[in-house]
Amino acid sequence: MNIGSPALNITIFGLFVAVTLAIVFRASRTNRTATDYYAGGRSFTGPQNGMALSGDYLSAASFLGIAGAIAINGYDGFMYSIGFLVAWLVALLLVAELLRNTGRFTMADVLSFRLRERPVRTAAAISTIVVSLFYLLAQMVGAGGLVNLLLGVHGSAGQNLTIAVVGVLMLVYVLVGGMRGTTWVQIIKAVLLLVGAGLMTLWVLAKYGFNLSDLLGATNAKGQPLITPGLQYGKTDTTKLDFVSLALALVLGTAGLPHVLARFYTVPNAKEARRSVVWAIWIIGIFYLFTLVLGFGAAQLVGAKQIAAAPGKANSAAPLLAYELGGTLLLGIIAAVAFATILAVVAGLTIAASTSFAHDIYANVIKRGQVPPDGEVRVARIAAVVIGVVAIIGGIFAKDQNVAFLVALAFAIAASANLPTILYSLFWKRFNTRGALWSIYGGLVSTITLIVFSPVVSGKIDPTTGKSASLISDTGVDFHWFPLDNPGIVSIPLAFLLGYLGTVTSRETSDPARFAEMEVRSLTGAGAEKAVVH
Amino acid sequence: MSTVPTSRTGGTPYEQVQASEEFVELRSRFRRFVFPLTVAFLVWYFLFVLLSAYAPHFMGTKVLGNINIGLIFGLLQFVSTFSITMWYRRWADREFDPTADALRERIEGGEVR
Numbered sequence: 001m002n003i004g005s006p007a008l009n010i011t012i013f014g015l016f017v018a019v020t021l022a023i024v025f026r027a028s029r030t031n032r033t034a035t036d037y038y039a040g041g042r043s044f045t046g047p048q049n050g051m052a053l054s055g056d057y058l059s060a061a062s063f064l065g066i067a068g069a070i071a072i073n074g075y076d077g078f079m080y081s082i083g084f085l086v087a088w089l090v091a092l093l094l095v096a097e098l099l100r101n102t103g104r105f106t107m108a109d110v111l112s113f114r115l116r117e118r119p120v121r122t123a124a125a126i127s128t129i130v131v132s133l134f135y136l137l138a139q140m141v142g143a144g145g146l147v148n149l150l151l152g153v154h155g156s157a158g159q160n161l162t163i164a165v166v167g168v169l170m171l172v173y174v175l176v177g178g179m180r181g182t183t184w185v186q187i188i189k190a191v192l193l194l195v196g197a198g199l200m201t202l203w204v205l206a207k208y209g210f211n212l213s214d215l216l217g218a219t220n221a222k223g224q225p226l227i228t229p230g231l232q233y234g235k236t237d238t239t240k241l242d243f244v245s246l247a248l249a250l251v252l253g254t255a256g257l258p259h260v261l262a263r264f265y266t267v268p269n270a271k272e273a274r275r276s277v278v279w280a281i282w283i284i285g286i287f288y289l290f291t292l293v294l295g296f297g298a299a300q301l302v303g304a305k306q307i308a309a310a311p312g313k314a315n316s317a318a319p320l321l322a323y324e325l326g327g328t329l330l331l332g333i334i335a336a337v338a339f340a341t342i343l344a345v346v347a348g349l350t351i352a353a354s355t356s357f358a359h360d361i362y363a364n365v366i367k368r369g370q371v372p373p374d375g376e377v378r379v380a381r382i383a384a385v386v387i388g389v390v391a392i393i394g395g396i397f398a399k400d401q402n403v404a405f406l407v408a409l410a411f412a413i414a415a416s417a418n419l420p421t422i423l424y425s426l427f428w429k430r431f432n433t434r435g436a437l438w439s440i441y442g443g444l445v446s447t448i449t450l451i452v453f454s455p456v457v458s459g460k461i462d463p464t465t466g467k468s469a470s471l472i473s474d475t476g477v478d479f480h481w482f483p484l485d486n487p488g489i490v491s492i493p494l495a496f497l498l499g500y501l502g503t504v505t506s507r508e509t510s511d512p513a514r515f516a517e518m519e520v521r522s523l524t525g526a527g528a529e530k531a532v533v534h
Numbered sequence: 535m536s537t538v539p540t541s542r543t544g545g546t547p548y549e550q551v552q553a554s555e556e557f558v559e560l561r562s563r564f565r566r567f568v569f570p571l572t573v574a575f576l577v578w579y580f581l582f583v584l585l586s587a588y589a590p591h592f593m594g595t596k597v598l599g600n601i602n603i604g605l606i607f608g609l610l611q612f613v614s615t616f617s618i619t620m621w622y623r624r625w626a627d628r629e630f631d632p633t634a635d636a637l638r639e640r641i642e643g644g645e646v647r
Contacts, residue, residue, distance in 0.1 A: 092619060093571060093622060227600055230586070243586075244587055247580070271631060289612065516546065516549040520551045524634045524635075526638040526641035
């Protein structure tokens with residue numbers, strides 16, 4: 001199926017790339033120190049960082065994925081978006097400001113404030129890098145999957161080329177612009193996404209005379225009304241429990257995502273960190289309200305059958321709706337926005353992962369803090385290149401796999417390995433090194449183990465086609481024993497429990513002076529890192 | 535004027551601040567605000583999730599045209615999230631920041647050292 005004009009799509013996307021590259025090169029002129037490279041000099045305002053946060057957060061999975069999930073599964077898709085939004089309250093109330101006041105660049109800064117630095121930094125950096133890589137891989141594969149529909153690129157070579165182009169462009173943003181340049185890319189992307197989706201929402205609503213009830217009358221391919229709860233998750237007791245498990249991972253995972261945490265350091269103080277989350281919540285919330293309309297609009301105007309037959313399946317719902325509404329030009333704009341989205345998110349993830357490697361592992365674990373600041377940034381750049389290359393190669397190998405579960409997996413790891421230790425170290429005086437290590441490694445290992453032995457990897461068969469719905473396409477291979485797709489309901493409580501058990505079984509006593517400094521600093525901002533003045 | 539003890543009472547400056555009346559009050563006000571609110575929004579969110587998963591017929595009850603109870607519940611999650619956000623912001627700007635800023639200025643100004 002060919003719709004739209006690939007040449008036009010590529011032109012609009014090229015325009016986005018040209019404008020953002022110009023801005024990134026401008027921004028790079030003020031990049032001098034590690035604080036510039038990792039945290040954009042901590043000089044962004046709350047509203048700017050709020051837009052960048054939503055730019056980082058609204059990945060292809062949440063823009064194309066949620067609009068598609070609503071178009072195919074209606075109400076059940078809508079439930080997704082609510083988890084993604086409510087999660088921000090955890091970040092707002094418990095994490096953002098305290099993290100900004102205590103840390104410098106990474107989550108490990110907060111943990112190592114009063115725990116034994118080297119083991120804790122290593123653990124936190126490993127889980128940061130693992131979460132980033134899984135998320136990154138999902139984005140890269142998403143980019144490859146979209147090219148058929150959006151750019152008219154056919155065949156394996158074309159997809160590989162697209163993945164490579166996305167990877168290389170992303171590296172240019174990260175290497176040249178650092179956090180400052182990347183932040184501007186996120187801001188531009190967030191504005192484009194919001195304007196594009198808002199325009200389409202108004203258009204759809206106008207077609208229905210602003211009568212929400214009429215719009216919600218859409219049905220799926222079997223003729224069931226989409227507004228009925230349970231179309232996707234209501235089938236069996238297992239699928240219901242799976243949804244509860246996913247809901248838990250979504251709501252607790254956001255405040256542990258490395259590229260979200262890194263953003264709290266790009267503002268001058270805790271008050272601006274708070275403002276930035278307030279802005280992010282408004283932008284993300286409004287955007288998800290748009291996707292509700294877009295999803296139902298796509299189901300009505302494009303139709304479930306046509307969406308399912310399109311190359312990107314559910315992911316193509318929003319682009320197909322754009323074509324239905326505004327023809328070639330609107331499709332071109334939305335296609336470009338979709339690619340900008342992927343590009344910006346992979347840039348944010350790469351910078352978070354490479355910062356963690358350079359700052360935590362290299363500078364503080366290997367070199368024990370004895371590195372000149374520019375040496376650290378040089379390592380961060382090398383790490384970014386390595387991560388970019390891994391993402392490109394991984395994306396090319398995984399491009400035909402069903403990897404949508406990787407995003408849910410990244411949230412589950414963030415919620416199990418990262419959030420418990422962050423909360424414990426901020427709020428629990430007695431928390432110690434063993435508690436942190438048990439919680440991080442326990443959360444990480446249990447999440448990955450449960451996924452490997454879940455139906456996501458082996459043993460799930462699509463009842464209608466008889467083909468494998470798992471990562472392993474051979475239906476004869478089946479080693480799953482964990483019934484759920486989403487491990488969160490087991491791994492998250494387990495990680496909290498391990499953090500508790502590790503702490504109470506260890507004889508290490510927490511250093512009262514360090515805890516006092518951390519607690520006073522976290523609430524008052526005394527001694528917190530200041531913005532860079534150029 | 536200052537109720538922050540001086541260094542003669544022992545401990546690091548931060549420990550002295552941590553033990554001071556103002557800080558204890560600030561911390562307990564912060565916790566009294568954010569902890570119950572966190573519990574509340576999590577309970578409210580999981581009520582929506584569990585009802586959607588385990589009481590689909592109730593959530594599917596139509597109220598107005600095609601609009602059902604579940605959709606209203608879902609939209610109320612947006613309303614509650616926006617409201618909690620603005621409520622917290624207002625509280626933090628007015629009630630929390632002035633005390634926290636005053637303490638910070640005293641610590642950074644070297645008054646407690």
